[in-house]
Amino acid sequence: MKINRYVDISTIDREAKKDYIDRHSPFIHCEKTAKKGEKFAVTVKLGDEYPHPDDFDHYIEYVQLWNRETMLATAHFTPGALGNMAGHVEVVFNIVPTKNMKLTAMSYCTKHGLWQSDEVEVEVTE
Amino acid sequence: MKINRYVDISTIDREAKKDYIDRHSPFIHCEKTAKKGEKFAVTVKLGDEYPHPDDFDHYIEYVQLWNRETMLATAHFTPGALGNMAGHVEVVFNIVPTKNMKLTAMSYCTKHGLWQSDEVEVEVTE
């Protein structure tokens, strides 16, 4: 078992490969700075440009949010939660940071395995 | 094992019991109507007035979103994700409805078991 990593799709020529990489990759959307001890929203969204199927035999089963080697939260989905239509899985986790974070997201497609996002650094101030 | 259900805390006298019920109860926050086939945000938040601990031996481990008898999504948390401070677990699931829904949420506290929200009806229109 291996972990696929995001590759900047603007560096990729083949349309099918751009689609394959983009639709499986989790992207982290959040502010670059957070206040220590206050609620901080982190959105994890799959795919930036290309949607992923939500078929019974092919769907995104989980999305995890990690801070370095610590798993903060995981969201599991059942097929059909996106109406069995191609789309972008999207979940907003609210966490409360206490010090600087290096966030990554992981997602699991039931046909194409495990995918890891780029790392996002968040500065946490008093 | 039993499922605790939300009781309107304004009907309860004892402050400690109000706190106990409120801080464990998941509340669903969403629009009352949705468009068929479009992304629809459903927030599940624990506690309306009273925060819940985020201690290693006492935390909210999961929150589920159900439509009738179907589980749409589950979020799992590890202790410390809320900075080990009392607060309100909060997660936003984005789903794509295809017909009218009756949503409920469930949450699990590692010390005080399973709690079910009131049901929220969402009308889904073309």
Place this chain on the structure above:
Amino acid sequence: MKINRYVDISTIDREAKKDYIDRHSPFIHCEKTAKKGEKFAVTVKLGDEYPHPDDFDHYIEYVQLWNRETMLATAHFTPGALGNMAGHVEVVFNIVPTKNMKLTAMSYCTKHGLWQSDEVEVEVTE
């Protein structure tokens, strides 16, 4: 959302209803006594007489083991793990008890919701 409970199927007349109840019900199989502080195997198996489908749109997604109001362990399955053939989901959790237990199991079918087993008491001795 409701929790279905096991009903002794020998009290039920209709074959289809026997099948429906049995194949969805988790059964706990374990010794009646355990040694404090020693590993103790608890098998949770779905269905006693009737198998359940393992189809992409109809499968057993999770099985939980509870001791009173505490969830000890959960097993999640992806469709196809039973070869897409009707069968009995079966998982063995090894736990280490410290005092008498009242075990129940819960299972979730993606089409027919949540089911709870009968309670099993385990005496834990020094």
Place this chain on the structure above:
Amino acid sequence: MKINRYVDISTIDREAKKDYIDRHSPFIHCEKTAKKGEKFAVTVKLGDEYPHPDDFDHYIEYVQLWNRETMLATAHFTPGALGNMAGHVEVVFNIVPTKNMKLTAMSYCTKHGLWQSDEVEVEVTE
């Protein structure tokens, strides 16, 4: 976030490092051959020689069983399920194979991250 991989501890000098690697590594125990369409037991056990703590702030939260890029099953544990004593997390998944498998296991320690086992090949015959 990275995945730690098992290293044969007989090649390692420092006792503390042997312990660290061994107690976090999932090991797959199963037969080398299986019959197509029949139930096949796969045990995932953490640590071969060294036990892992089961403390509230330091425990094994999940164990996954993978066949190539497909996740077959996951078991989640709550701290205390092993009596808060050092031990070996152990779970038996029963799967039904349909063709040759390359199994790996993953486990997650709440303090020391994600660990992957060596791969185990299982020949599946008619």
